[in-house]
Amino acid sequence: MIDITPLLVKAAWVTLDISARALFFGFFIATALVALRTARLPPLRWLARAYISVVRGTPYFVQLLLVFYGGPAIGLRLDPFTCGVVVGAFNIGAYMSEAMRGAIESVDSGQNEASRSLGFGRLATLQHIILPQAAGLMIRSVGVLAIILVKNSSLVSIISVVELTYQAQRLIGSTYKPLEVFTLSALMYIVIIYAVMGLVEFLYRRATRYTFL
Amino acid sequence: MTQTTDTPMVELKGIKKRFGDLEVLKGIDLRVDRGRIISIIGPSGSGKSTLLRSINNLEVIDEGQILLDGVQVNRPDLKGLAFERHINHIRQNMGMVFQHFNLFPHLSTLENVTLAPRKLKGMNAGAARELGMELLERVGLADKARAYPSSLSGGQKQRVAIARALAMQPKVMLFDEATSALDPELVEEVNRVMKGLAEEHMTMLIVTHEMAFARDVSDWAMFMDGGVVVEADTPDKLFSNPDQERTRHFLRKHLGQASPGAAAAG
Amino acid sequence: MEFDFSPVITYFPTLLKGVGVTLLIGLAVAAMSILGGQIVAVISLYTRKVVSWPLRFFIWLFMTTPLLLQLYFLYFGLGELILIPAIVVGILGLGFHYMAYNADIFIATIRSVSSGQYEASRSLGFGHLRTLLYIILPQAFYRALPQLSNNMIIMVKDISVLSAIGIGEMVYVSQYAISVTFRPFEFYITIAVIYYLINLMMEAGQTWIERRAAYRR
Numbered sequence: 001m002i003d004i005t006p007l008l009v010k011a012a013w014v015t016l017d018i019s020a021r022a023l024f025f026g027f028f029i030a031t032a033l034v035a036l037r038t039a040r041l042p043p044l045r046w047l048a049r050a051y052i053s054v055v056r057g058t059p060y061f062v063q064l065l066l067v068f069y070g071g072p073a074i075g076l077r078l079d080p081f082t083c084g085v086v087v088g089a090f091n092i093g094a095y096m097s098e099a100m101r102g103a104i105e106s107v108d109s110g111q112n113e114a115s116r117s118l119g120f121g122r123l124a125t126l127q128h129i130i131l132p133q134a135a136g137l138m139i140r141s142v143g144v145l146a147i148i149l150v151k152n153s154s155l156v157s158i159i160s161v162v163e164l165t166y167q168a169q170r171l172i173g174s175t176y177k178p179l180e181v182f183t184l185s186a187l188m189y190i191v192i193i194y195a196v197m198g199l200v201e202f203l204y205r206r207a208t209r210y211t212f213l
Numbered sequence: 214m215t216q217t218t219d220t221p222m223v224e225l226k227g228i229k230k231r232f233g234d235l236e237v238l239k240g241i242d243l244r245v246d247r248g249r250i251i252s253i254i255g256p257s258g259s260g261k262s263t264l265l266r267s268i269n270n271l272e273v274i275d276e277g278q279i280l281l282d283g284v285q286v287n288r289p290d291l292k293g294l295a296f297e298r299h300i301n302h303i304r305q306n307m308g309m310v311f312q313h314f315n316l317f318p319h320l321s322t323l324e325n326v327t328l329a330p331r332k333l334k335g336m337n338a339g340a341a342r343e344l345g346m347e348l349l350e351r352v353g354l355a356d357k358a359r360a361y362p363s364s365l366s367g368g369q370k371q372r373v374a375i376a377r378a379l380a381m382q383p384k385v386m387l388f389d390e391a392t393s394a395l396d397p398e399l400v401e402e403v404n405r406v407m408k409g410l411a412e413e414h415m416t417m418l419i420v421t422h423e424m425a426f427a428r429d430v431s432d433w434a435m436f437m438d439g440g441v442v443v444e445a446d447t448p449d450k451l452f453s454n455p456d457q458e459r460t461r462h463f464l465r466k467h468l469g470q471a472s473p474g475a476a477a478a479g
Numbered sequence: 480m481e482f483d484f485s486p487v488i489t490y491f492p493t494l495l496k497g498v499g500v501t502l503l504i505g506l507a508v509a510a511m512s513i514l515g516g517q518i519v520a521v522i523s524l525y526t527r528k529v530v531s532w533p534l535r536f537f538i539w540l541f542m543t544t545p546l547l548l549q550l551y552f553l554y555f556g557l558g559e560l561i562l563i564p565a566i567v568v569g570i571l572g573l574g575f576h577y578m579a580y581n582a583d584i585f586i587a588t589i590r591s592v593s594s595g596q597y598e599a600s601r602s603l604g605f606g607h608l609r610t611l612l613y614i615i616l617p618q619a620f621y622r623a624l625p626q627l628s629n630n631m632i633i634m635v636k637d638i639s640v641l642s643a644i645g646i647g648e649m650v651y652v653s654q655y656a657i658s659v660t661f662r663p664f665e666f667y668i669t670i671a672v673i674y675y676l677i678n679l680m681m682e683a684g685q686t687w688i689e690r691r692a693a694y695r696r
Contacts, residue, residue, distance in 0.1 A: 057678035058671045059636035062650065066671060069657070070664030073482070154545035158643055169551045178556030186544045193543050269602050297606055305604035315599035319617045319695045328613060329603040361694045374599075381603060 004171050004181060011167035012188040018081065018163060019150045019192075022088030026149070027142075029093025034100050048097075055094035061155050063087050068159045084156035084163075092149050096142055103138035104130055135207035143200030147193050164188055220283040222247040222385055222416045223268065229276035230263055237263050238274070239440040245385070245433075248414040252427035252448065255437035256463060261420045264437070265389050268418070269309050270300050281306060282384055305333060308378030312390040314370040316362040316377070322349065323358040326377045333381070348376040352406050368399030372406050385416040393422055404430075424468050428452045436460045486660035487669050493656060494666075497649035498673060504570055504648065505635045511574035512634070513627065516581025517616060520589055523582065525611075534582075541579030547640055549576055554644040569641040577634050581627060588622040589615060621692045628685040635677060639670075649673065 036048035055063070067076065068083045078086060107130050115125040157166030168185035172178045223245040230238040237260045245251050253261045266272040268279055270286060279286040286303050288296060317325050326348055327341040336344070349355045352372035362370055371391055378386060388407065392400045404426050410417065411430050421427050427434055428448040435445040436455070444457045452468070455461050487494070523534040541549065550572040558568065592615050600610040620627075642651035653666040660666075 054671075054675060057675045057682075059639040059674055061636075061639045061642075062667060062671050062674060065650065066664065066667035070667045073662075073664035151545040154547045155640065157547065165545060165548045165551065168548055169555070172551060172555045176559065178552055178559065182548070182552040182556065185548060186540065189544045189548070271598055271602065301604045301606050303604075304602055307602070309599070309602035311595060311599060311602075313595055315593075315595040317596065317599070317614055317618070319621055329605070332609065332613065333604050363694050363696065377603070 011164045014163040018084050019153045021085045025089035026092035030096035033097035052094045060091050080159045080161045099141035103134040107133045139204045224280040227277040230274045250417045250431045252431035252434045253420045259437040260440040261437045265420045306384045308383035308386040310388045310391045312393050314374045318362050326380045330380050352376045367395045368402045371403045388419045486662045487665050490656040497652035501638050501648040507570045508573045512577035512581050515578040519582040520585035538579040565645050569646040584623045584626045588619040592618045621695050624692050632681045
């Protein structure tokens, strides 16, 4: 009888790794999308909107299959792990850009006017006035997305990344102890998700320390 | 179950109610004959709303007896489902109108009125509709039958709420500060509907802050303070020449506030 | 690179069958998760802790673990004990998952209905159960609609995951065609387009429902 715990712990680490990387790159993609959506050239704005609409309107699972199996047809060859990170990042980036935009738009427009009337430029206003006020909401909604990202990362098991769900499925098949395997792997997802929630709460408190909401 | 005509429509005997350590009703007695209109006035926290809600068992009294047309409302001897069945039946004979209207927002105006007769009396859709339209007509809102509560003004909402309560053909109507949440200019339309009911000899218990209206419409007025009835008399006597200093003090503070005649002075 | 969509056209009838299965599963799961979500919410709100706590635990468990893991557990775990067709496992798995999400919403919206509504209904003579049925639940439902329809839009996209346990929806039926024609890109693009169209229609439906429900709140 094999000991399932170390195998699942190792796999949980892969889940965490792939999610963290996707979140990291997803953040930059989201920032770029937010910038594009406020670009002066209309085609750039349309492009960003179309991208967001398509990504949000199609299943992450199909996106993953398309890039992994269909990618080589357009010269895109990625190993499973990288593919998981890349598709995860591009997927969550679209959702995150909407969350960030929502947070920015939640700041009262009078703040923008007041700052601009002082002589701050567009970017300086964003940096010094808008973002500090939007940060709290932004962190919370990105946190929700991070949790979805962790749960979605289970889908990369389909392209044979040995993460938590892949390992769990294999162990259910080989040990015939579905309840034990499920309980243990579920527990690990729960630990990861609660760690993310804790981190989000910590960052939220830091970001809103000086605001009186 | 209808009793002889000399049975009082509502009778309260020694009603006591406490919230934790606070005794809000300290033994209230009241007899309301059929067709009579009783106004209950008093400062906030006097227990007047609690008393009215007790009659509908929305507050459960600790001691005393409540009788509706000779039938006991509170039944400490009945438990669980048996009491449920009893009180649901009793409540069908009482119409309650709330300060905040409590119209059902997911139903149209007409549906608000017809829900109870349809579901509780098994009235068919056509008859219920007819009854509903008749009642909406009576409160002057027949043209709003298909509208939803969210599109009505406060005064209109309260008129619909009155029609809804009337739909069960209650023996008595209970008004719990029916106009307190309304903008001043909307109070009159609700008062008019209530006066109309008074003229049709509906038995009514009215908890109100509107002194002028209370004096105008009721046969008997009751001043409550600190959980007791301080003074009860004919409205003319109570409002113009009360016996008790506490009543006089309260009226000095509140008379005029709501009466149109004195509004100019303020 | 060159694309050849002719295999997609050849296998289009098969793909359409997959679309049919997807839509059928979507309807079944929507019905199960919305109806079940309300029942679970009501039970977990109005019963003793022995009943409500385990229910809350399952809601929480379904919401904090990935769908695919739940599906594997049901498929390989339950499948070991009793013989049930994969499609039933798929509908149950997806159904329970979204039942938990919907129950979570209903619990919040039922709580948000004011006590005045309860009192008004009781004062007319309605009992607790009928008040719940005629007054509280319909209002909670209208309030839940925006989030509910969001959940259902997400749910339809998750039907693609059911291919992992061998259910013949779009992705699964394409996999055979792909293995024969070696055209994964063309097939997956087509599936993505179909999903996107379904999504657009659902979003339009959502707007329509929202407009109709708004004045009933």
